[in-house]
Amino acid sequence: MDLQSQKDFLVKLANTKMPFGKYKDRYLIDLPEHYIVWYHNKGFPKGTLGRQMQTVYELKLNGLEYLIRNIRKL
Template sequence: MDPQDLQRLVTQTMPYGKYKDRLIADLPGHYLAWFAREGFPPGKLGALLALMHEIDHNNLRSLLDPLRGR
């Protein structure tokens, strides 16, 4: 994992779909779980969604709080 990926979670938005323009860090767990079941998109977006799914699944969202607003 690239350490910058954690910063990207709180700065990059979802580019399409129901949650378009929402920060990846703010995507709901059920949406991330859907991607985990159906398949993450290719490339960097998919890697970020998979990382956010792991963070959410392990109840570690609070670890991103210090990165917000940098």
């Protein structure tokens, strides 16, 4: 993935909301950690949403959620 594609992915992630379930319409980065960990254990959905949720998991694991929130503010 080139630099522009990575940037586009993160900008889209910053503005994507959960499309279904208990946390429908909540920004992915704002999903509770326990929910993301549950999906990590269960298996993330296929496709773009799954890649985005996997990224959220990694960001939360490393305490970097603020990066995505800062992108959303721009």
